[in-house]
Amino acid sequence: MTKKLNLKVNNVRIALNDEQDLVGAVAKKLKVNKETISEIKVLRRAVDARRKSNISIIYHVSLSISDGAKNKNRLLRDNDITEFRVAQEESLKYGGAELDERPIVVGAGPAGLLAAYWLAKHGYRPLLLERGKALPERIKDVSRFWGGGAFDEESNVQFGEGGAGTFSDGKLTTRVNDPIMQKILKLFVDCGAPETILTEQKPHVGTDKLRAMVAKITAQIRSLGGEVRFQSQLTDLKIKNNQVCGVVINHSEQLNSNVVILACGHSARDTYELLHKRAVAMEAKTFSIGLRIEHPQTTIDQAQYGEFAGHPLLGVADYALVHHEPTTKRSAYSFCMCPGGVVVASSSEKGGVVTNGMSMHSRNSGLANSAVVVNVGPGDFDNNPLGGVEFQRYYERLAYITGGANYMAPGQSVESFIRNTSPTWSNDLKPTYRPGIKLSALELLLPNMVSTTLKAGLIAFDSKIKGFAGPQGFLTGIETRTSAPLRIVRNTESYESISHMGLYPTGEGAGYAGGIMSAALDGYKVASGVIKKFKPLQ
Template sequence: MLRLREVKIPIDAKQDLVKAVTKKLKIKAGEIRDLRIKKRAIDARRKNNIKFVYIVDLILKDEEKILREHAKNPYLSVVEPISEITINGENPLTNPPIIVGAGPAGLFAALYLARYGYKPILLERGPKVEERVRSIETFWQKGELDPESNVQFGEGGAGTFSDGKLTTRVRDERIENILKDLVKAGAPEEILIDAQPHIGTDLLRQVIRNLREEIKKLGGQVRFKSKVTDLIIEDGQIRGVVINDNEILNSEVVMLAIGHSARDTYEMLKRRGVAMEPKPFSIGVRIEHPQEIVDQSQYGPFAGHPKLGPATYRLSERLSELDRAVYTFCMCPGGLVIASASEPGGVVTNGMSYHARNSGIANSALVVSVKPDDFPSRDPLAGVEFQRIWERKAFEMGGGTYRAPAQLLGDFLKDRPSKNLQGDIEPTYLPGVVAANLQECLPPYVVTAIKKVLPIFDRRVKGFGRPGTILTGVETRTSAPLRINRNMEMESISHKGLYPLGEGAGYAGGIMSAALDGLKGALEIMKKFAPFD
């Protein structure tokens, strides 16, 4: 099989993909035995000539001949087969592996261990996704927070209430395996080929339920409302966990796939001497625009074209004078800004889109990098305390009811509190917003950095810096504020049998990279141990 890249078709062209391939390779259609789309992207660099760009896999009648004729073509190559998963481990397990956390890392670690006969036990501190949805709706409508069932905690992890974005910059052939598993669980098939695939939080909920049932069908266990409150350790070796302070579950393998907001678990790990260190992350605000402004900026005369859907953007700038990066993160076209607190007394924002992406409003995080030198101490949990400082300030500014402080961008630039929020859109954040001055709940250097990049970003996405744009604070949970140190075999450097995985451990930054880290963790277990009998 051959792979051909950079097959371009204008968005309104009648030319089909077969014709584009034959023209590019100078062959006849009859020489193509099979053609499959590997990836599809949009090239909108020239607004008056937007094109779809394809990567296709081909089976041709005489592939050796084509390779000779196109020996200097950088876009044609032989497809390398995906490596088969093999089990090499021989060490017997006295108990099934335990996986802590049912986010992407935990779910995929459990799925692959179950698939290969390891009978894992997946523990989730929160409830099933169905029950979790009800708790979150209550929080958004009434401001009543459940500390164990919210946007951060519960089946599926924080990514379940986002856009279901499956983009990642990680290059790994196993990404394709993960996408196929998601489709098998009910995700739309287009995620297999789209360059920027997404599921949407509404569809993702059913996918999560189906993954759970598949794990159980394959011999794994899934337990909810089962918070790991302690580790059982003997001479530096994990021997099991304590659940809800009263139940002991024994195992010599504990895969720690907690989320980036499991602060009480971090505290327990610190007490137990697990090696951890603070790490950089980013904080800032959510920025909202009418979706049509983004569409017009990105697609020009093709804005609103039925083949395109709502436009996205990704912006970044390194400010050398401040030694900080400023960038947009978790961009949600046609989405909503959502309340994402996980503990009382703090306001946390995030973004979410349903599959249709049809709210008419675009939002993204607009954040600035922070580093351990910014934190109040060198303690491993100093980044957590740093987050709390700004989340609590935002909570106070919102009136102590989980309403969020918000400000018009024009007022933000002029250092004055907004008297009202009559801007380009109605703020989407629930339980609601309060007109305020966001400088009071952000570090001064973050405010300075955002002010500096707004004119730059406005040149890249026309309308990004409109005075009537809504800013809502604060965005603090962009990634884990610490890293749980591990070796090349993904095992804790301080405790044998403990495997820190995914975003909460500091090794991933989204659904796909976390799922991949969970899968890789499962493979490490397979290398060392035989399936559980």
């Protein structure tokens, strides 16, 4: 009986104009008969649009071939072909230290949810505390605000079940290369995310499917013995001899624990102020500010895909752009690009305007948006841990006042911004930000080095995507929450605060992640660190 050979084959290329016969393409690459191939599984799918006249779909696959023994040496000489072995999951060993009480997780964004889920799965019965509301009430509050109603500082785009990702594009891309990512993606699929996220190079869920997924993760935490409480804000830490021994919730309820995982998100400024008051080690770090830009999605599709724009195998196009400006020694770049999305009001404090991008799974709004931002750092503001927070707040309040002090956002056409002429609307493009837009000179809302770099960047981007700086582009301000403005410093091995034992800074708000997947991964790793140190609760 012929022994099968299990292989991983990378870079199987099928031109968009060709028949999409994956088995045939693999057989051609391997130089074997199609009939010898079985158990083929797509591991990764990506679009290669570098040559617009010959766009291809690139696959990485695993498979078995029946006549593998006689072909093994020949096949393995190809750098794209390796023997395929299922990775063995590393067993997690429990620690021996005793927990005083159940672990407390603060924040129900991606980092907090994954930390609480992983702890609950291993018998630690965590208590997950979220300052905002559960999804149904939160969605109502945000919809009311976007419609011109009251703004709620505790139930908004930043705070509540699922964190800021609940009102986002739901992108699951990350630059972090870690095998745990696949485990997290599989959890997301088990909780309702589409299976395509397991294979797409740029996986995307969409805010509608993400919300359903988050609700199921919350339910799983509860079913595994954890507890989840909403409208439970961290207002103080209980500290004894630089050891965190519990938390105070809503200025009244005291809860004891010698493990507090802090996954508060990058907009919990009052939490940052509390930590600073309690002398928790923090440091200012770089982040970026700028504006949010919109174009017709067809402009982006045609620029990226040429004659293939609109092809069903491609979907809507995205972009990633960067320009290094020598006159300011800074960089302008696109960030959080949302094909087929809308620009949303993302304030978390009264008297401030903040923008972000969001899309549904279908990405069918007809418009593309992205932040276009410039790096800033401690040299641009007071070099103390909260200096970046005050820097953000100053420009958010300036945008609020300029917009009319009613949460309307200032905005203008790309052309009028670049030319520094009177603000105008764009041709045939209705901006999506709600409650609405007030035409304003955006240059006055940004530091000079940021506006100068942005203008140069927009012109440079137009050379890469025709029409980017053209009459159909529109800018809305202001974009400030690209990442945390500080880092809560932790031990690289134990994940504990370097100043306070028992406090575990986690995720994007602590300065250790940027986006849904890297935040979820950090939550998983911090929870694993707790598991390796402590025994499960009996």
